[in-house]
Amino acid sequence: ATATARLVPRPPDLIKWVRREGGFIHRGVKILPNGAHGLGLVACEEMSKGSLLIALPAHELWAMKLGLKLLQERAKIGSFWWPYISNLPETYNVPIFFSGDDIKNLQYAPLLSQVNKRCRFLLDFEQEVKHALHGLKSDNHPFEGQDIDASGLGWAIWLDIDTPMMLPLIDMCNHSFNPNAQIVQEQDVKNENMLIKVVAQVPIKENDSILINYGCLSNDLFLLDYGFVVTIGGEELVERRLLAALRVLLANDVEMVQRHDLNTLQSLAANAPLGTEIEASAFRTIIALCVIALGHFPTKIMEDESLIKRGVSASIELAIQFRIQKKSVIIDVMRELSRRLKSLLSKNTSAAQS
Numbered sequence: 001a002t003a004t005a006r007l008v009p010r011p012p013d014l015i016k017w018v019r020r021e022g023g024f025i026h027r028g029v030k031i032l033p034n035g036a037h038g039l040g041l042v043a044c045e046e047m048s049k050g051s052l053l054i055a056l057p058a059h060e061l062w063a064m065k066l067g068l069k070l071l072q073e074r075a076k077i078g079s080f081w082w083p084y085i086s087n088l089p090e091t092y093n094v095p096i097f098f099s100g101d102d103i104k105n106l107q108y109a110p111l112l113s114q115v116n117k118r119c120r121f122l123l124d125f126e127q128e129v130k131h132a133l134h135g136l137k138s139d140n141h142p143f144e145g146q147d148i149d150a151s152g153l154g155w156a157i158w159l160d161i162d163t164p165m166m167l168p169l170i171d172m173c174n175h176s177f178n179p180n181a182q183i184v185q186e187q188d189v190k191n192e193n194m195l196i197k198v199v200a201q202v203p204i205k206e207n208d209s210i211l212i213n214y215g216c217l218s219n220d221l222f223l224l225d226y227g228f229v230v231t232i233g234g235e236e237l238v239e240r241r242l243l244a245a246l247r248v249l250l251a252n253d254v255e256m257v258q259r260h261d262l263n264t265l266q267s268l269a270a271n272a273p274l275g276t277e278i279e280a281s282a283f284r285t286i287i288a289l290c291v292i293a294l295g296h297f298p299t300k301i302m303e304d305e306s307l308i309k310r311g312v313s314a315s316i317e318l319a320i321q322f323r324i325q326k327k328s329v330i331i332d333v334m335r336e337l338s339r340r341l342k343s344l345l346s347k348n349t350s351a352a353q354s
């Protein structure tokens with residue numbers, strides 16, 4: 001999503017519209033371009049922890065299922081929802097819009113099965129809607145004569161995947177796993193309606209982006225639902241629980257295991273806590289798991305690179321880059337563990353010789 005790729009090139013002012021409709025927006029909150037993330041909300045002044053940044057006015061449609069309703073509204077220029085809808089990206093760079101060739105190029109099983117499932121659903125749905133609308137005159141047509149196809153439905157449904165709500169302005173917030181703001185829902189004291197607010201979770205400095213956590217999703221789902229991936233690979237070389245589990249499984253001396261606390265067993269820095277032999281077996285097992293994981297990819301990195309060179313759509317390039325990154329993380333782990341294994345074994349040999 002970029003600043004220019006809106007449904008309307010010069011959309012009406014969303015902030016003004018939300019305020020006019022009774023919503024609250026902190027005076028320091030602005031919509032600004034946010035690099036490769038498209039538009040985003042930015043703090044133009046310091047805000048303390050707990051500050052109310054946005055409160056949407058209670059409105060039955062804020063919490064309404066989107067989908068077809070959005071498509072219906074998209075047809076009505078100047079409708080109540082127009083300032084919101086016209087600010088939405090025209091399309092989303094997500095695999096729902098992949099073509100058949102793109103899907104073949106992707107060749108990555110977990111994503112492919114999701115894409116196929118969704119595409120099949122959209123295509124079936126397109127047929128059903130077409131059937132129901134067949135022969136309707138335009139003055140009777142619920143979508144004002146708009147052609148309702150799988151891609152339009154995909155556009156509408158995309159918005160509905162994780163947040164089954166219309167959240168004008170709030171949905172301008174970009175994602176981070178270290179968010180500085182969060183969405184809270186509160187019952188309005190005056191009536192039954194839910195109030196939806198964004199509140200600063202930590203102190204926010206001037207010029208900071210206002211970021212919320214979209215959820216603890218896997219990168220596969222981030223790519224599928226939002227068209228981006230977050231940095232992969234953590235600070236640790238080996239997942240701590242996996243390391244502890246392997247050390248314990250491979251050990252045959254219960255007492256020796258019991259002499260160590262869980263933190264030590266989970267730590268790669270704790271040098272071979274159960275002895276060199278167990279440590280070497282644990283490293284070999286992890287290296288073998290890496291080999292199996294690499295074997296599950298249908299392509300080699302070189303093939304991925306040549307696919308990109310041949311020229312593919314932006315979404316496919318992102319998916320392929322993601323696949324390359326995943327493989328690189330695995331290869332780096334194998335390389336580092338092999339190095340550690342070698343040094344472990346050589347220390348062992350020199351200890352035995354002396």
Ligand SMILES: C[S@@+](CC[C@H](N)C(=O)[O-])C[C@H]1O[C@@H](n2cnc3c(N)ncnc32)[C@H](O)[C@@H]1O
Binds near residue numbers: 002037
């Ligand atoms: C709910 S919208 C956020 C507003 C959006 N940036 C815009 O310009 O309308 C979600 C989209 O923002 C972008 N985005 C949000 N967080 C991101 C992140 N951490 N990295 C990359 N892109 C991100 C992606 O394009 C995603 O599909």
